[in-house]
Amino acid sequence: MKSLLKIIRRYSLTVGAIFIILLLCNVAVFFGISYMTVRDAGNTRYGRDAMEQVGGEMSERDGTVRISAEGEDLLESSSFVWAMALDGDGNAVWEWRLPKEIKKSYSLWEVSAFSRWYLKGYPVRTWKSGELLLVFGCGREEMARYDLLMSRKVFEFIPVYARTAAVANLAVILLFIFCFGFRFYQSVKPAAEGIEKLALGEAADVPESGPMEELARKINGVSEKLLKQQRELERRDEARTAWIAGVSHDIRTPLSLIMGYADKLAKDPSLAKDSRRTAEMMKRQSLIIRQLIADLNLTSKLAYQAQPLKKKLCSPAAVLRDCAADFYNGDSQTFTEGGISEDFSIEIIVGKEAEGVRISADEGLLKRALRNLIGNSIRHGGEGCQVTVSLSAGESEVRWLIKDTGNGIPEAVVQNMGAQEGTVHIMGLRLADQIARAHGGKLSFIRRDGGNYDAEVTAEIPGKITAAVPARTSAKADSETFGRHSGQ
Amino acid sequence: MENYRYKILVVDDNGELVNLIAAILREDGYQEVFTARSVMEGLELFKSGRPDMAILDIMLPDGDGFALFKRIREESEIPILFLSAKDEDKDRLFGLGLGADDYITKPFLSKELLLRVRAVFKRTYHRKEEGEAQIRLGERMVLPERAVVLYRGEEISLTAKELALLLKLNQNRGRIVTFDALCSAVWGDFYYGYENTLMVHIRHLREKLEDDPSHPQWILTARGLGYRLSKVRP
Structure with missing residues (x-):
């Protein structure tokens, strides 16, 4: 709307300038001719x-x-x-x-x-x-004579009259400019609003009347075309999401059978050890498929905004600790039934500032992003590694940095992240990125000295929310620390 | 194994899956497992078998599990679990909103199913009968109802907060309970700033429950995460 007012201002100034230039030209021509006439009248045949x-x-x-x-x-x-x-x-x-x-x-x-x-x-x-x-x-037809006799006062007031007349004329000119400008603004306004609506992806619906009728008709035409395309895209997205949901739904029941039977076989004492191990592997692979199905569903929903975020105020430190505890406690979703092996460890470092920060986030999704990244470190950590997750808070975002002593994330995977069609191997990372973006942050990779990468997830802090610290008790603190704070 | 006394009704349109679930449950000691593949069949078995629990699929050939749930609820308060391939939040919330005791999504692990079934049975039938169970920690016995620790004929009393912490740890015995979950259990959602206080209470608990509080054997620290109540003396 500001630009529209700018156009109007420029339009008014242009009209005003043209008018003043014309007026000055006319005045100049008038005085020029008058002077020449008077001069000639003195010197020529009638002089x-x-x-x-x-x-x-x-x-x-x-x-x-x-x-x-x-x-x-x-x-x-x-x-x-x-x-x-x-x-x-x-x-x-x-x-x-x-x-x-x-x-x-x-x-x-x-x-x-x-x-x-x-x-x-x-x-x-x-x-x-x-x-x-x-x-x-x-000559009767050649010359005319007018005798002028005026009051002295009138003569003396001629400059004043002239100034007043000039001001009055200017006011009238400005009034006309304002009126025409306002009319122009009024006629352009619906079209401008329509274009603004188009930019927002809404129907323009500009009234097709007045001087802008043709423009309005064209904007409405474009709007209709764009909305049609948008509807088609939405329909396609919905169909794709529904298709993925349908396929994953249909896979779930047979996968339940595979997992159930594999589990039965893995526990069957009458089977040879190798066969039981094979059954165990089948079960583990089935779990991976289950995770993939869930990730595929979620990633398609996030990509097409079909997943409403259940945001509420939560502690990013608590989400991180909860996620790490799941790995230790053993959770089928982290593929660590019975807990992670002793060769692996997860260290949590929470910055003092970050401990008190609260963000508006979908806790479940954030946990899932962190689970994917920590799980990634563990799965590719070889025989054993330490995963360190540091949480820090800046002015406008919180940052989880996930490092491990294992192999890290290879260059090829980082390069692949930018590709439009990612492979399933990086779906976990892609999902973490989508979740971070849904929270106003992103997933980025930090290059190590060795060449591979560590992952970093950020999420936006809406405003700056810090939990209130209640009055402390006078009891003496235990020597243990509540989390390991950086800087201690 | 005392599971034999519970009867379970399993309804799913997939015959193989129904049989598999029945086999998993039977192996875990549930001797009477009825299987059905439709709403009508499930309803008949419910009426004739009077099960103690029903596990229902949602998509059935002659209706849906939600309708069957409502029919069963009209006559009985038995715990009902949904077992479905529909993993949408809206389905889960709808099922739980109806009053279901749990909602398990396919595919599932046998162990996961059994743990959930057990937890629901425990919640439904054990709590009223047994109240809050005693907590045994080696030679010490904690009586939650009286908030005391019995040790060699002595009674050591626990404060309300110490008891709340111990109960939270005991509910998840063997698992790490984060600082946040412990603080939340004692002070509610707005617990920030109680970290030091939590540590003080844990130290006091250890003084009452451990032989050597500086080398705890029951309430173990998970550095940077929380605490874990050990199932057995390490």
Whole structure:
């Protein structure tokens, strides 16, 4: 919406600028023409120069007023159509092409009238030459005369009027700009909102009317197309998730039979030791298949947002300890029935800051991500290894770093993580990554000196939530530590 | 083995699986296991056999396990477990929401099934009869109802918190119980900051239960994780 207002502002400024430039141009042209006209009026055929020169060519001899040949030429070349000279009594003592309707004797008030106005429809100019008053008649169709007489006050206030008028004009211009801009904004607004909705993946639904009708129609068309594609994608995702769920559902019952019979055979004392071991292996492999089915289901649900997260406030340290305890206690999900072998150990290091942090998370899923990563370390830990999980908390995230003294995660696996279609071998890691991402974090790999990698999972801390510390009892603490805190 | 006295009804549309489950249960001592493959058959067997527990599949040829559950519940309060290939949370929650005692998803391990069946039987039939069992730790005997430890004719009393901790450890005997689970059992969900207090209580418990509290043999420390109540003296 901000960008829309920006467009409107720019639009208004442009309109304003164009208007002001045009106005200035017009004013410049007007004054230019006026100046030239006035200048020319002084110097040319109707100007005072012509009248003065003609006056200079007049002479009186024996009571008769004459004009020289140069004076005649001047009159010829001027635009005056007639001329006459009046003596002090108002009688014409000289004339040049005087029309019949022009009389030859004038009273004082008549002289006063035509000197400011017209004489029989002719615009007239007068010039005093000696004791004579020269009267020049201009062409009726060529010249016009307006006599201007104004109050002094009005003249003095002309600049004020001009300023006021300029301000008023500017205000009117701005009002128009605002009105047009607002109308433009109003007409563009639904289209802009429609585009915003498109970006959010919602139906645009722009009213197809007004000046933006065509644009609205096109946006609605695009919206419909996009929504159709989205629906198709969702349908495909749902179908894929349902297919995976269906297949895994159908596998479960036969797998129960395989696991059950393998278990029976593994415990059957009448069988040879090798056969019982084979049955045990079958059972273990079945457990792996079971885990894979569960992972496949979850990964497809997380990928297509079909798995709602059951978030609640939980302690990341408690989740980690619970997960590690599962390995020691023996859990079929960790493939460690009867606990992990003595050759393996899991060390938990919880930073003091991290101990008090609470995050909003799906505890079950977080535990599953950690289980996958710790289990990965144990499964690929050779004859035995120590897995160390350090939990630390930053300003905006908590971090579980899973290291082991075993082989670590090979380069090929890390490279494969980025591939679109991962193999089942890395499904556990992929799932851990998906779970971390669902919690605003990620799974990353930290290169060891030896070349392979350690895993690190992060999860977002919404705000900064630290559990309240209750008043301690005065009892003396045991020498044991509650978890191993880093920095101790 | 005293499981022989319980009768179990197993209903699943897969004949082989029903037989396998029955065989697993029988091997564990449950002599009377009735098997059915449909809702109707299951209902008839329930009425005629009066089982002490029912294990029901959800997808059955003539209806679903939820409907069968409701029919059984109309007449009896016996514990009922769902055993299903449907592992969706919504199915699990629906089943447990109906009042089922447990929900096991396929595929399952025999041991897992047996442990859950045993736990449900224990919860349903033993608690009222036996109350909270005594806890034997070598020469010492803990009587939870009286919150005392009996040792060579002496009675050593336990505080409420010590008893709560011991009971939590005993419920998971042989397994590591995390600090968090122990604190939560004693102080509820908002336990942060009680770590040192927990250690004090554990030290006091050891003083009352161990021959040499500085070298404990029963309440063992799982470094960085929690404590474990040993099943046998190491």
